[in-house]
Amino acid sequence: MRYDLVIIGAGLAGMSAALAAVKMNKQAVVLSKGLGSLYSSSGYIDLLGYYPTTEMKPVLNPARALDVLVEEKPDHPYSLVGKEAIREAFTDFLSISREIGLAYSGTLDENILMPTAAGALIPTCLYPETTGKKITEAPVITVVGIEELADFYPDYAADNLRHRLKGEVKSVWASLNIKVKRELNSFDIALALENFHVQEALIKELENKVPRNSLIVIPAVLGVQNWQQVTKTIEKALNCDVLEVPTLPPSVMGYRLAEKLQQHLKHKGVDFITGHPVTHVKCSGRQRLEVGISLGSGKLKKIQGDSFVLATGGILNEGLLACPGSIKESVFDLPIVNDLLHVDRDFFSLKAQGLSLAGVAVNSNMQPIDIKSGQTIYENLRAAGATLAGYDPFIEKSGNGVALASGYKAGKLAIGA
């Protein structure tokens, strides 16, 4: 069968393109090697956290910072997507988030500061409604660690938060009394906390340790499906606000977003073929005609489409392959903007890293272009997300924002809307 839109990559950029397609009732398929890194993400949608990046202060109004960025960096994916399209993508995402049962809050005009598992504060503009609590304004904060959970240390997080916040910060441990003879991660604890008795155990543990009206900062383990309910139950019982903090992978907050988006798209008729990389491409002139995925034993499954969106991610997700001395785009072997000379020896440098800036160059129609001539390479191929060149998501804190906005625009243009 022939699809209106073939999307390669199942991360936020790919799913964002699919959202644009289903909005116009187009038939889309998402092909992916695996389930993408959205599952490991924080679940926050950052537009722009730091700009200029060398400044240590987080951006307070990302929309205003975006105005400056678009002026100063014409090759940045945001400049190519355009302010209007970015706003549209974010607005649509907010309304879809309600439809899929994972309501997000926030606006493009304000960053709020969220605590990390290590007790740092990071700026973000869209966040799950249940985490819409401003830690910077809380007078009393209690960081809760869970004894059964590896990888979250409340004393450490509290200590770091104390340096950054005006409020009083204390830390406590709570045991959930889960007797399982293995190391549990945040996903496991979240599964356990779906159970009423485990919720009760948590509440009982915290009753005498947490002062009334404090903000409870707890790793994101309050349920896989029913976290809204679980959060409310705890808040009501303890007369406190509860703020979940994204954890190390498996990140439950990333999982919730990834799963909800995927379910929504599937119900709208999008096919997901997961677990097999695209290994075959065929074109005629400047048109991509089909791609193929190689199945288990090397048999080729061909998939035809009218247009294609490439959203395979950056180096971490193998959309870009880092080879000695060069970087390659892994599916179509597209030309790469490669600034490897600018590799900063300081890993934590606040100047953009050449490796992060490398990627596929596109025009404002999100079509990959030849770097020298600026000519489009294939008329019906568009790229989005971390595959794109010209930005450093890690120091800008713009990763999910670029994925959402560029994916949406690529998807929309690809189906001719």
Place this chain on the structure above:
Amino acid sequence: MKQVQEANLDYCLKCSTCHTQCPVVLNFLPFPGPKHMGPELERLRLSKKQGEVLKIDENLTYCTNCKRCDMACPHGVKPSYYNIKNKAKAKTAAVQKFRDWILAHNYWWGRSASKVPRLGSFILKLAPVKLVLKTIGMADRDFPEYKGQRFKPKIQKEQTQKEQKGHKKQGEQKKVLYFPGCYASFNQPEIIQAAVEILEAARCQVEVAPSGCCGTPLLSNGFLVEAGSWAKRITAVFLEYIEKGYKIVVSCPSCGLAFKDEYRDLLAVEQSELLSQHIYELFELLAEEENLPFEIFNKDKAKIKGAFYHIPCHLKAQGMGFPGAHILKNTVVEDLLVEDSFCCGISGTFGFKREKQDLAAAIGGSLFNAIKDSKVKMVITDCGTCMVQIRQHTCLEVKHPVLVLKDFLQTQKGGK
């Protein structure tokens, strides 16, 4: 075992995405999950002496081989490969081993019982027999009833040849060897009849392979050596047909996955790669070759209104998309709800084990709820044991897609 698979644990970044997709982890917290049992512990195993088994590997009896971890991995690691390999080495209690051995050889019991189907089904319902089964660790549940083979391959072959002559003008026929698998052969022979009728309507020259087992039950119960020798025999027969220009067609997802992937990856059968190139799921053949002429459908017949298509794990794992669902959607079912997110829990023989039965039901819980919420009256799925499980837990009509499609074929004899 394939070198490719052995080496791929190095790509594991421990992101644990596979862990979040494991139906067993979701319902049974003590199971350490695919990342830990697979690539993580494999590093430890490799550092040990050959033949030394980890105590923790006993947990592997909980791996259902659904392949959802393999599909989830963003970096191409296949945890199920390590799990199946090490499950075969892990120690199990003698009674459990005996019970697993019986379940793994369902083909033998099926073949004998389907010769005397009523007696076979009757015996399984006798109280003393049930007691014995219970003692050796079988689940207290109804086993699928045995049915005699009403289908006679030989006669069919003659018919096919006759029809072939009639069709010659309309272009060359594709030669197809249809492999029905255990469930269709012993429990629901109508599937064979329907599959052949559809293939013939799509102008294939069909031959039906004699009943046989692909080896999946052996494989998932840890009898790798035996599975390997079955696989070798089957591969040899299939290759003879392939040489003569046949395509091998299956209608059971687990048979398909075994022929396409497991023979190469887990059993390292020689020439399995060549074999896999010629294996087609029935609808995959119809869709890919675009040889399902729409005129074969009876357009006067009212379409089925509303059905739930449960995509079995092993169909999803084949990576061919959902050709059956698309064909049904475009031809005979209105408002078909296609759902590939859930495992039904039975996982072949897993749900027939006493200590796993409740877990199997719990795993299927999300699926059963989704079916109930959809308020459909019919469920469609390709896998025999999925059918058994869904039927038992939802009390709805559950049909193989070929049986759904068959009812809409134009009756050819009358030339209508």
